[in-house]
Amino acid sequence: MSEIVGIDLGTTNSLIGVMDSGFPILIADRDGSRLTPSVVYLPENGDPVVGAPADRMRALMPERTLYSVKRLIGRRPGESEKEDFPFAVRSVNGRMLLEIGDQLLKPEEVSSLLLKKLKADAETSLGHSVDRAVISVPAYFNDLQRQATKSAGELAGFTIERIINEPTAAALAYGLDRLRDRSKIAVYDLGGGTFDISILELNEGVFRVLSTNGNTRLGGDDIDRELVRLLKERIIGRYPELRPELDDRLFFARIREIAHAAKLRLSTEDVVQVEIPFLSGNRSFSYALTRMELEAIARPIIRRTRSHCLRSLDDAKLDPVKLDEVILVGGVTRMPIVRQFCAEVFQRLPNITQNPDEAVAAGATIQAGILSGEVQNVVLLDVTPLSLGIETFGGLMNVIIPRNTTIPCKAGEMFTNAVANQTAMQIVVLQGERELAKDNWELGRFNLEFEPVPKGIARVGVQFEIDADGILHVLARDTRAGREKVVELSSAVDVSDEAVEKMIAESLDHAFEDMSERVWAEAVLKSNELVPAVRSALTLVGDQINSEDQRKIDVLVSEVEAALKSHDSQRLKKANAELDEGTQHLATLLIDRAMNEAARRKK
Amino acid sequence: MIDYFALLGVERRPAITEEILKGAYFRKSESLQSDPSESGERFAVNAAFRIIANPATRIQHLLTLEFGEPGGGQIGADLGELFGSIVKVLQSADHQLGSLAAQSSPILRALEYQRLEGLRPQLEQVEKELSQRESGLLAELVRLDQRWLENTARTRRPLAQMALDLTFVQKWLSQVRERIIRLEELA
Ligand SMILES: Nc1ncnc2c1ncn2[C@@H]1O[C@H](COP(=O)(O)OP(=O)(O)O)[C@@H](O)[C@H]1O
Numbered sequence: 001m002s003e004i005v006g007i008d009l010g011t012t013n014s015l016i017g018v019m020d021s022g023f024p025i026l027i028a029d030r031d032g033s034r035l036t037p038s039v040v041y042l043p044e045n046g047d048p049v050v051g052a053p054a055d056r057m058r059a060l061m062p063e064r065t066l067y068s069v070k071r072l073i074g075r076r077p078g079e080s081e082k083e084d085f086p087f088a089v090r091s092v093n094g095r096m097l098l099e100i101g102d103q104l105l106k107p108e109e110v111s112s113l114l115l116k117k118l119k120a121d122a123e124t125s126l127g128h129s130v131d132r133a134v135i136s137v138p139a140y141f142n143d144l145q146r147q148a149t150k151s152a153g154e155l156a157g158f159t160i161e162r163i164i165n166e167p168t169a170a171a172l173a174y175g176l177d178r179l180r181d182r183s184k185i186a187v188y189d190l191g192g193g194t195f196d197i198s199i200l201e202l203n204e205g206v207f208r209v210l211s212t213n214g215n216t217r218l219g220g221d222d223i224d225r226e227l228v229r230l231l232k233e234r235i236i237g238r239y240p241e242l243r244p245e246l247d248d249r250l251f252f253a254r255i256r257e258i259a260h261a262a263k264l265r266l267s268t269e270d271v272v273q274v275e276i277p278f279l280s281g282n283r284s285f286s287y288a289l290t291r292m293e294l295e296a297i298a299r300p301i302i303r304r305t306r307s308h309c310l311r312s313l314d315d316a317k318l319d320p321v322k323l324d325e326v327i328l329v330g331g332v333t334r335m336p337i338v339r340q341f342c343a344e345v346f347q348r349l350p351n352i353t354q355n356p357d358e359a360v361a362a363g364a365t366i367q368a369g370i371l372s373g374e375v376q377n378v379v380l381l382d383v384t385p386l387s388l389g390i391e392t393f394g395g396l397m398n399v400i401i402p403r404n405t406t407i408p409c410k411a412g413e414m415f416t417n418a419v420a421n422q423t424a425m426q427i428v429v430l431q432g433e434r435e436l437a438k439d440n441w442e443l444g445r446f447n448l449e450f451e452p453v454p455k456g457i458a459r460v461g462v463q464f465e466i467d468a469d470g471i472l473h474v475l476a477r478d479t480r481a482g483r484e485k486v487v488e489l490s491s492a493v494d495v496s497d498e499a500v501e502k503m504i505a506e507s508l509d510h511a512f513e514d515m516s517e518r519v520w521a522e523a524v525l526k527s528n529e530l531v532p533a534v535r536s537a538l539t540l541v542g543d544q545i546n547s548e549d550q551r552k553i554d555v556l557v558s559e560v561e562a563a564l565k566s567h568d569s570q571r572l573k574k575a576n577a578e579l580d581e582g583t584q585h586l587a588t589l590l591i592d593r594a595m596n597e598a599a600r601r602k603k
Numbered sequence: 604m605i606d607y608f609a610l611l612g613v614e615r616r617p618a619i620t621e622e623i624l625k626g627a628y629f630r631k632s633e634s635l636q637s638d639p640s641e642s643g644e645r646f647a648v649n650a651a652f653r654i655i656a657n658p659a660t661r662i663q664h665l666l667t668l669e670f671g672e673p674g675g676g677q678i679g680a681d682l683g684e685l686f687g688s689i690v691k692v693l694q695s696a697d698h699q700l701g702s703l704a705a706q707s708s709p710i711l712r713a714l715e716y717q718r719l720e721g722l723r724p725q726l727e728q729v730e731k732e733l734s735q736r737e738s739g740l741l742a743e744l745v746r747l748d749q750r751w752l753e754n755t756a757r758t759r760r761p762l763a764q765m766a767l768d769l770t771f772v773q774k775w776l777s778q779v780r781e782r783i784i785r786l787e788e789l790a
């Protein structure tokens with residue numbers, strides 16, 4: 001039996017490791033680096049470039065340099081807000097595809113290029129071929145995202161022995177030295193594109209996940225995006241004439257790179273001089289960015305992790321004081337503000353002994369060692385993060401396997417024919433926590449077939465089984481005929497999405513013609529609510545913002561007032577939107593104030 | 604019908620300490636992990652733990668094994684009354700949280716959030732009441748466990764009642780807690 005490698009296929013960085021005499025060893029590539037940036041550059045002619053050299057192409061060839069592809073894997077178009085990538089993402093037949101020149105690529109194909117590079121590195125280092133792997137995924141990945149990751153591995157030539165959840169892997173890496181311990185730990189993992197929180201119980205070699213929660217679209221990328229926005233604003237403040245140029249993709253990529261570098265430094269420094277030489281012509285831009293400014297934009301993003309932490313504690317039926325340790329993983333947890341935040345939510349100082357870049361890969365490698373028998377006396381009991389159910393009459397979700405059920409698990413449902421001689425019924429399979437079917441992920445649908453018999457006589461059992469990878473299998477058994485078969489789920493979206501999008505766009509165009517009066521009335525209504533609200537916010541927390549920001553808000557308010565007199569609904573809508581955006585910080589301060597007050601009252 | 608008590612190797616009775624249950628479950632999982640041919644049994648072992656770990660489902664399973672059915676009935680009158688007040692709080696919470704979620708302006712939302720502060724103590728109050736009920740029921744379970752050992756048949760009805768009450772209390776608790784978290788989330 002050949003060895004199994006462990007892989008952390010990250011949004012930002014990827015790593016590969018192998019067990020060596022009972023310890024996980026991460027493998028370095030030719031350049032001596034264990035961290036491979038998850039970036040792929042596809043030149044017009046020639047082979048794909050992967051990792052650090054591709055990363056260097058990001059600002060030069062933004063349209064051909066793919067990064068953060070993990071945010072797209074296993075996703076369907078329209079699931080949430082559009083991402084602002086400098087490369088083209090298109091929806092075709094219900095899938096998100098990357099369009100580079102005349103090529104269309106699935107996200108898993110791009111990921112497989114990364115995996116191939118890691119595989120080659122491992123083979124060079126070990127001196128023989130490797131073809132079995134454990135790959136980690138965010139704990140909160142749904143079934144489709146897990147399946148897509150698995151197929152990325154298969155495309156790269158691996159047999160995927162197990163999909164492991166990232167925070168669980170990090171816990172394995174942490175717990176390997178503490179195998180005789182009994183303790184409850186929380187793993188807080190904030191990476192480039194995903195956030196996961198898992199609560200585990202270590203019990204003499206048994207790693208049992210009590211609960212898991214998270215968000216597959218929350219991470220350092222969001223902080224970068226907001227920082228780019230802030231820098232753009234500052235640039236426009238200095239050079240208003242540059243406004244149109246700033247929307248250029250090349251330009252976006254350049255600022256993004258500079259913003260990112262500044263962000264990293266602000267984790268250890270208080271001020272960073274942001275320099276953009278030759279911004280346009282010979283105009284240069286220089287700005288002293290403070291950690292305080294960065295924290296002001298990062299705070300609302302980090303605060304979004306709070307409810308996930310609370311839910312996972314609640315699901316684990318655990319008070320934070322019962323935790324023995326909070327472990328931080330993921331590059332973003334290097335930010336001091338994240339550490340403070342965790343200290344506050346969990347009421348203890350977090351443990352930062354895990355290398356935030358390497359813990360997940362080390363854990364995936366340990367899991368590989370468990371599967372190959374090299375690591376003994378370790379038992380891993382993980383859970384499924386999301387409830388699984390089916391759609392019932394009235395469009396509700398009927399839960400069949402609740403979230404945080406230990407995997408592998410299975411559950412069945414019995415179905416019968418509602419009318420005589422009915423030969424089939426459609427079953428829609430859902431994943432998620434919302435009450436309405438349409439608010440959950442649709443994993444697919446299938447036709448359940450009956451023998452033609454009188455009403456209520458047919459008996460077909462459907463078994464839903466979630467395997468140790470967290471992947472769903474469905475089996476149908478006709479108990480009268482004694483037949484059994486594995487059911488294939490078909491993707492729900494088969495109409496071309498572009499057709500749908502076009503339809504929506506067209507109907508909106510027409511709607512607007514009749515509705516211009518209504519648009520105006522709604523915008524006025526909003527202004528009339530917004531302007532007094534801003535004023536009252538200023539009296540409450542206005543002393544906490546600097547005079548420049550005060551003045552800017554004043555300008556935005558005057559523009560709303562001017563627009564109100566113009567009877568130009570587009571102008572008013574724009575003015576409202578700008579006032580919304582310009583007062584985001586003010587809103588954050590208000591909420592901080594409300595929270596502080598609530599906390600004080602509790603004491 | 605699988606006997607999950609037997610499967611895990613724990614005594615068949617209403618109350619089982621977490622310590623004993625986990626010990627049994629972990630030993631079982633460990634023996635299965637080293638034997639890949641037993642992978643099918645892992646489903647059953649996980650299901651067994653899930654059912655036995657929750658007192659409500661454990662009692663229902665126990666009664667089904669002993670008497671062929673879990674027994675049913677109606678929730679107690681005092682719980683019914685409590686339920687009325689919980690529904691009111693939940694409805695008002697959903698209404699307020701809904702209008703907060705629909706608010707797209709950050710500043711309007713922040714002001715509305717401040718106004719929502721009255722909701723939190725209300726939710727916390729019912730949460731506290733329900734938690735007390737839950738602890739009360741669990742204490743009662745220990746007494747019933749003793750009675751069960753003395754006289755199984757006579758303990759059947761009160762146990763069935765308890766399982767039912769517990770199921771409802773747990774369900775409401777999770778609904779109330781979900782609202783408290785939603786309130787945090789919308790901040
Ligand atoms: N010193 C730092 N300060 C702030 N953010 C950091 C720092 N180092 C890395 N990051 C951020 O962490 C994210 C990458 O974290 P990582 O755990 O490697 O991600 P992933 O698991 O998504 O590959 C990026 O958004 C990166 O900007």
Ligand SMILES: [Mg+2]
Pocket residue numbers: 010011166191192330360
């Ligand atoms: Mg990661």
